[in-house]
Amino acid sequence: MTNKSTLDDYTILEKIGSGLTAKVKVVRDSESGEVYAAKIYRSKSCEASSRNIIRTADNEIANLQQISHPNVIKLICSNKSGEYVKKSGERYSCAYIVMEFCPNGNFYETIRNIGRFNENISRFYFHQLINAIDAAHQRHIVHRDLKLENLLLDGDYNLKVTDFGFSASVFDKDGSRMLRTHLGTEGYMAPELYMNINYYGESVDVFAAGVILFIFRSVNPPFSRANMSDRIYEILVKNPKKFWGLYSRNKPQNYYSEEFKSLIMGMLHPNPERRFTIYDIKNHPWYNGPIASLEEVQSIFRRNA
Structure with missing residues (x-):
């Protein structure tokens, strides 16, 4: 049991959004203390659905990597085989991308x-x-x-x-x-x-x-x-x-x-x-x-x- 859930080297602070294929959470880098937004792609029991989600993640990562502009969200890093550890101690593998955090909403x-x-x-x-x-x-x-x-x-x-x-x-x-x-x-x-x-x-x-x-x-x-x-x-x-x-x-x-x-x-x-x-x-x-x-x-x- 831990006080906070973790995503690899990031501590989960709060959930700020959810969609069909992913949820977005505020995370803190355990080493630097910097705060980011992590888009965590949902795992599906259906193998075909999981492949589609990974393709969506790959597509988003590849296209964001090509665009550098002050009005486009900045991609910090990504991982297709990250480890999410819940407060209960339960672990599961997931794909995610870490982006700059925009604190003032949408x-x-x-x-x-x-x-x-x-x-x-x-x-x-x-x-x-x-x-x-x-x-x-x-x-x-x-x-x-x-x-x-x-x-x-x-x-x-x-x-x-x-x-x-x-x-x-x-x-x-x-x-x-x-x-x-x-x-x-x-x-x-x-x-x-x-x-x-x-x-x-x-x-x-x-x-x-x-x-x-x-x-x-x-x-x-x-x-x-x-x-x-x-x-x-x-x-x-x-x-x-x-x-x-x-x-x-x-x-x-x-x-x-x-x-x-x-x-x-x-x-x-x-x-x-x-x-x-x-x-x-x-x-x-x-x-x-x-x-x-x-x-x-x-x-x-x-x-x-």
Whole structure:
């Protein structure tokens, strides 16, 4: 019996997240005392499921190793045959990755607690998000599961993109840039994913980033799913003026600037061939408008602490 569970040379401090394939825990390096986040992949009794989980871990590790950017979570180390020792003394083998720890939670929690951001703060975080996506795309890697829960806040309240479990090369197995595996999180998935057709990974990431930006300014998402069976999404596609009218209710006049609307419509375009690229986004007037300083951003968190 011990006071704390351990993961190899790390002491388990607390659990901070859990998903289908892994759980995330705060750990302390027993030698250096540094605190990190450990993503521990679940063991399955089914051999085929265990192999799939190991493949997911391998994929996340390989892709994170290729990306070095201040707004992408930093990979510290990994082990496919680590030993987890419970407080009871029970031991089991597991795969895990150790990453930098972001103590200020994720953007889902932040938006829920603080509410919508003004335009300048939205730009601050949107710049960080787009720069992180751009860094991944330049390494020919697409995330494919961008959402508020996968955007973390570090100790200084900078954005960090995490969870590259669904990430992939922009090139499919046949060498084309059209991907075939349909996955992601409903509400952030581009319409082509619901249509079960091949798709461009970069364009799917842009669509999800457009949803995220809309939530920054609105709190709520623009629609439930990007499918014509969703009434709000259908209005967005067929009658954008009515869409913006619906979301402008109970908000100050001209709350959504024309430049903001233009950017959102370009990023959420139903046709991926006409959807904005990262280049289009970075050259858009709204993107290049006034941006909050880090000190201004930090002040909103201090006020809401």
